[in-house]
Amino acid sequence: MNERIDAPWIPAWVPASGHALRHAGVHFDAVRIRxxxxxxxxxxxxxxxxxxxxPVVREVSGDRNLYFLLPPQTASEFRWPPGVRALTRRHGTLAYVGVPALTGMTWPLSWRSExxxxxxxxxxxxLREVVDGVVSRAGSRRWQG
Structure with missing residues (x-):
C-alpha cells in the first residue's frame, strides 16, 4: 500500500511513504495560507x-495551513498580502514544509492538488492573481493569516 509510484515525473522530494520535512527554498519555495x-x-x-x-499540501490539523509549492527561488519575486507567507531561503530564513507521499497513510498531511x-x-x-482575486472578493471581511 505504501509502495512508491514509479514515474519519471514524480519529484524526488515526494517521499515514497508517509511524509517528510523538506527545506523550503531547496526543492521548492512555498506560499503558506491558513x-x-x-x-x-x-x-x-x-x-x-x-x-x-x-502541488498544494494541506495540513488537516492545527491551523489547517495550505502550502502552495512553487519553483525554487520564485516565491519572493511577488508581494503577498498580510496573512500570506512566502517560505524561501532568502534573507537567512529557514523553513520546512511537510510533504506527503502520493499514496498510503500521510496524516496529518494530504494533497489538495498533486x-x-x-x-x-x-x-x-x-497564484498571485488568484490570491488578489480572493482578497478583493473578501470585501469587508478581514483577510486572516
Missing part, C-alpha cells in the same frame, strides 16, 4: 488551472 482563505485560494486555483494546478508531469509546481503568477 484555513478557509487557503481553501478558497486552492479551489479558485484549481478551476483556473483546469484542475492541474501543481504534482503532475504537466504541473510539477504551482505557477507563481497565477
Amino acid at each position: 484555513g478557509d482563505q487557503g481553501e478558497r485560494v486552492a479551489t479558485e486555483l484549481m478551476v483556473r488551472a483546469d484542475f492541474d494546478a501543481g 504534482p503532475s508531469e504537466k504541473a510539477p509546481f504551482v505557477a507563481g503568477e497565477l
